[in-house]
């Protein structure tokens with residue numbers, strides 16, 4: 001979608017084709033959605049995908065909204081349901097964001113205006129015209145002499161971020177921050193926790209989720225963090241959830257609950273949570289159990305991905321698999337006979353006889369697999385273990401998890417860039 005200063009709004013098909021290693025970009029004819037040169041510039045555009053090849057497009061033109069439905073087929077573009085509205089505001093829209101893409105078919109966008117209003121716009125497709133319903137949000141942003149200059153929302157629309165700019169002359173010696181970034185919670189906490197309860201419903205445990213599923217729920221984590229840090233108690237059901245036994249989740253496919261549980265327990269033990277229950281040793285032990293269960297699932301994913309092609313593994317991958325097999329034997333008494341046989345290693349019979357598979361990069365002494373996360377050679381040199389391969393991290397070529405500080409060696413498995421233990425993107 002594109003708009004012009006003169007006020008025209010249109011759909012500009014752009015085809016990007018890669019042929020013979022050459023990238024060609026061709027721009028086709030503009031399909032006009034709003035073709036009046038009314039001199040009301042198009043300032044913001046939001047696009048909602050409502051079905052396969054079906055979109056709603058909303059554009060803010062100064063203090064008006066224009067919208068339409070767009071249907072794409074193999075060889076044509078259909079624009080229909082064009083409509084417009086003037087809302088509760090008089091001054092230009094300075095920010096627009098789609099609220100919770102997943103709450104379709106309740107299409108909603110949030111707009112911010114120069115006069116400092118936040119307006120939720122519900123969008124519905126009428127018989128022949130798109131309809132907008134404007135509701136002003138009663139969030140006190142405490143703007144003082146600032147204007148909103150930009151708006152963004154978190155994945156689930158629970159947190160909003162605004163860029164504020166001083167709107168009056170100011171003394172530059174006194175005011176050091178003419179531009180500020182502020183955040184606000186868009187919904188009452190009760191409503192947010194009710195949604196979270198739905199996410200953590202036991203029946204969802206049977207849905208298979210990706211290892212990065214938690215990254216779609218980080219705004220829920222931020223709300224929990226915010227409440228715990230301010231000493232606001234979590235709802236009873238959520239506190240009770242953290243007391244569930246880790247074994248209850250052994251057979252569920254989703255790791256989401258374990259990630260949430262781990263997050264809250266971590267807030268308890270790290271001192272972030274004000275007035276947290278005082279049972280640090282128990283919480284830490286439970287976090288270790290969660291880590292072990294998450295690692296077990298991760299290992300089965302790794303083994304499933306390569307058990308048919310063990311002979312094609314790199315030396316690092318083979319070493320990693322052996323460590324994984326050793327750890328499963330130590331922790332869960334599971335013996336992966338086929339793996340030891342494939343690598344020509346003895347099948348272990350007891351923990352004590354597990355050989356050291358690695359040596360210290362400093363003193364060349366043996367390093368045994370004692371713990372999932374850290375390792376020590378006989379002379380006491382200490383290393384961190386990679387959370388994706390269990391290999392010792394004694395080289396500098398790794399990324400780390402900003403949340404739990406785990407490290408990931410690059411170029412070993414490379415399934416994804418997420419931390420195994422907490423599901424966050426590593427950097």
Ligand SMILES: [Zn+2]
Nearest residue numbers: 360363377381
């Ligand atoms: Zn050493």
Ligand SMILES: [Zn+2]
Nearest residue numbers: 401404419422
């Ligand atoms: Zn992590």
